[in-house]
Amino acid sequence: MGRSYNRRMLIPPPLSLYVHLPWCVRKCPYCDFNSHEGKGVLPFADYVDALIRDLEQDLPLVWGRSVHSVFFGGGTPSLFPPDQIDRFLQAASSRLRFAPNLEITLETNPGTAEHGRFDQYRAAGVNRISFGIQSFDDGCLQRLGRIHDSAQAERAVKLAQDAGFDNFNLDLMYALPGQDLAMAEADLQRAFALQPAHMSHYQLTLEPNTVFHARPPQGLPDEDGAWDMQEHCQALLADAGYAQYEVSAYARPGRQCAHNLNYWRFGDYLGIGAGAHGKLTLGAEQSILRRWKTRHPTAYLAAAGTPASLGGDERISPQRRPFEFMLNALRLNAGFSLADFEAGTGLAVANIAGPLAAAAARNWLSLAAGRVVPTELGRRFTNDVVGLFLGPEQGTGGRE
16 A cells, blocks of 8 residues: 655645647757748648637636746747737736736747847847857857857847847757867857856757657767766856756856756646646645647647647645655756755655655755755765656655
8 A cells, every 4th residue: 555645735836838839940959849940831820820719728726926037938939920029918918917027938049049139039038048058169060050150140039239238038958969067168169158047958868759869969078077067067057156056057146047946946837739748736636737739840739729639637646745845946056955855746745755864964054044955065975866856665654
């Protein structure tokens, strides 16, 4: 028989809206996202119609709740004309309660940036841009299969700045094919010159079901080389005023990504669009629902707004909630409060007493004043720490 769990009241956390726009110009060989190369004229208006139907289908799950952030991910959302982004935001804000001054992020590929579009995105309500730069080295960009070069990347950022965007993120990767420590540093220095509010800096990984996984590129740095890049670049980011607040996220004061913070704090998010995932706390039935939509754009367009568009629904069992919570919260340098764990999972802290003690004994976690914070050693072994919370045998159990 399964273990029973000490329960607490499950309290709905802040709610975000994720919108998946699935098309891109060319699929990158390292990309494992649900992205599809656009062929011919793309059905932007039809897709926005489908998004609105999808949203309406899910509205009963979030009645009365405020949305605190919106994120357009992809794919390459900047392929969509600004008027279609505007049309969707108007439709969404008329059906959902948008919190004042909510963050609205649009992912952008520098190779799709055009003069004038940023002004129109801003007029539509977008107030944060995330640029998929990856590198400022043209050789690295070519080896990554990117459609832009370094000059286009810098030009795209400056176009956004000219349009009034001062809240923007630059995505950079390290441990790239043919990259050494000096090249990784040069990428950061080029990025610093553009004065982004936020930077994402993460290692290239060869994910399953990608071209790079099937045919690894030549010239990848070894493990020691990648670690040297990580340590050196973390120091450079700190010296430049970018505080690390998550495994791969760095920000100037007050410029952390509100949308991603909500994910890492085990917040709720409504996911609409082809292949989009959502996580919702249903207070009335005291359960946590994960819902995802059918992946292929053609199938999604045909079925959006009907039960056929659902890839699946799953209730997160009490046994799995500690693992799901830690998978997110332990990515944050600041960790989490025990009160937030109880509110977000509906479980008493007693249920995780065993794994917490084991992690503290290994100097992976620090427990003080009602907070759990990863140590420097723990941040190096995040997967191992999270793994302690997987399985029905964790904790002390007890009766409901």
